[in-house]
Amino acid sequence: MxxxxxxxxxxxxxxxxxxxxxxxxxxxxxxxxxxxxxxxPRDDGTTLADQLVEELLNDARSEDxxxxxxxxxxxxxxxxxxxxxxxxxxxxxxxxxxxxxxSGGETDSE
Numbered sequence: 002m003x004x005x006x007x008x009x010x011x012x013x014x015x016x017x018x019x020x021x022x023x024x025x026x027x028x029x030x031x032x033x034x035x036x037x038x039x040x041x042p043r044d045d046g047t048t049l050a051d052q053l054v055e056e057l058l059n060d061a062r063s064e065d066x067x068x069x070x071x072x073x074x075x076x077x078x079x080x081x082x083x084x085x086x087x088x089x090x091x092x093x094x095x096x097x098x099x100x101x102x103x104s105g106g107e108t109d110s111e
Contacts, residue, residue: 060072
């Protein structure tokens with residue numbers, strides 16, 4: 002059935018002007034729920050995201066290469082667009098240095 006102007010079929014179930022078709026709003030996506038959980042403040046003032054980042058950086062500094070190398074590989078894969086942009090915009094012979102600061106103030110670099 003094709004809708005035609007003036008069609009009265011189903012009129013009682015149509016939305017009235019100014020009425021929302023979804024009064025409860027759009028349901029939250031799983032990504033939004035996860036983000037809220039990661040960023041929710043805990044009793045000590047930190048977040049779960051803070052803890053996970055600290056654990057990830059500790060793994061990247063590990064003496065155990067079976068932990069350190071895959072962690073660093075994963076971190077690099079996450080920042081690869083930045084690395085490739087650097088490669089495109091810089092002198093091919095330039096050195097790319099990646100560093101991070103730990104919460105103890107120490108600086109690591111590769």
